[in-house]
Amino acid sequence: MRVAVDAMGGDNAPHSVVEGAAMALSSGAIRTEQLLLVGPHDRLDATLRDHGLSDVEICPATEVVGMDESPTAAIRTKKDSSIARGVAAVAEGKADAFVSAGNTGAVVAAASLILGRLPGVARPGIAVPVPTRKGPCVVIDVGANIYCKPDHMFQYAVMAAEYSRGALDRTDPRVGLLNIGEEDGKGNPLIQSVHGLLQTAPLNYAGFIEGQDIMSGAVDVVVCEGFVGNVILKVAEGLSAFMKDSLSSALAVHPPRPEVREAIGDAFTKLDYAEYGGAPLLGVAAPVLIGHGRSTGHAMMNMIRAAVAAVEHDINQHIVDLLAASRKRAEA
């Protein structure tokens, strides 16, 4: 088992990535020979030495895709980027999973093109584990697919449930369908179709869920259209930042004791989904995890840990089997 890690992905790369790798190694989540760092030797050697990680193998890649670059252009022109090389390493069997906090669109494009889709999957989806009162809840799709059809969303439910089980240790994860009300007749025709499909699925389907109930942890998986998922994630991000700033201004006038300030800081960190092990791109032929651009070392460690869990629990094989079983059931 081996995990390829994009050493150049994220705002603080390669420092944050190498730091995360060091944390993953010292926590025992992964062994040195199971790590493959992708990036240019000249930018990695010294950083690895600083962290006492000179034994970690480097997969060379001389180019870096910028966070704001056009994904399709980047994949077309930067053949030697850390993203392209990392995904290729997985495709060539040199690694079993890929982890990157780099340009999301470029990772999605490279993984879709180079790895291809899992058998039975129509469209890959991005799932984000968000913090709730009862642990992480996986929201899918958050933007890979803004032309969702009912069977795409059905597949998202199956894939995210398997991820929740395999990588987040949820037994029999509860699946909710995001809607604007909980009564049976609510929602648009897309939601109604998906509701019908999920009611007959081999899943622990809990029916509709409204936005305000996501954070209470009512379900372990929330299925929604890519446009909606992307927007709610960004609104949540904007709102958190706004709240943090409002609170900071208020506390600048009335400074709290250091331990109170620290408790407030910790409470906000707990709510930061960027800390929670990254977003799996589900439906491609190998586990791929995408981190927020501002991923810290701690977040990178969690992503590596999630990639290991995804490989060890063979999540993708479970997904393929479940989708095949669902198709058979539907045809019967």
Place this chain on the structure above:
Amino acid sequence: MRVAVDAMGGDNAPHSVVEGAAMALSSGAIRTEQLLLVGPHDRLDATLRDHGLSDVEICPATEVVGMDESPTAAIRTKKDSSIARGVAAVAEGKADAFVSAGNTGAVVAAASLILGRLPGVARPGIAVPVPTRKGPCVVIDVGANIYCKPDHMFQYAVMAAEYSRGALDRTDPRVGLLNIGEEDGKGNPLIQSVHGLLQTAPLNYAGFIEGQDIMSGAVDVVVCEGFVGNVILKVAEGLSAFMKDSLSSALAVHPPRPEVREAIGDAFTKLDYAEYGGAPLLGVAAPVLIGHGRSTGHAMMNMIRAAVAAVEHDINQHIVDLLAASRKRAEA
């Protein structure tokens, strides 16, 4: 000028409503003879006396629509509800605007049925002023219309801009279209069509806006589909509650000084959109404002104030004129 106020709407009615009316009167926002409280005499007389408001006229209504009642059933069966009577008072010319913190669906149904639509408006929309770093930003639609067509969303932009100007004192309000990216080609076909319409509109159109930028106050109006708007509002509500609780737990372990606690409470109250004067139902033939079920007296006062502004600035006439001008321009 007269405002009919549903005295029985909201979780703490009639107390919170009468309190809000008293605050609006003492602040000079409205005069006694300009208020019409709608509800049962036997539940209002004593409360009004307690607040020294015995002079306020009561429009009798013996029934109350519950917050969780089916709107259509409520409108069909409860002909003497405070919502039905309040809207009817406006339709009969006894009042110029209606304000309620009651069952949203029932207010929308009653207003649409009894008042009808403004000339040129295809579908009414609910707009919610949300707090941002630069004052309130109006988000429309938040759930009245989950079958949005491009011209509905175009009309929402025009109506919300007029509301922002007339009721929230924004000169030349900037209008943004909610999307999952800022580049021209981003988004689904619906968004692309609306983008085309807005580019030629007599509006200060700022183009696409992403979810994380709403709270930074980048624009004064955000246009989105009803499903999306409803979901983001509810997610924001759930997230705020979760943050408040996480912070409370942290502060229970490290109790801050009273003035720090108060500063924290104030920071959260400032972010509570329920405090901001309610949500206008735009596109019906008279100003109608809908408050959150948990509206406080302060929120009710702000709603009454917004209703007065909407009437005094003749927002609806401006909307009709602007829509007619847009149609002429499109036909030319």
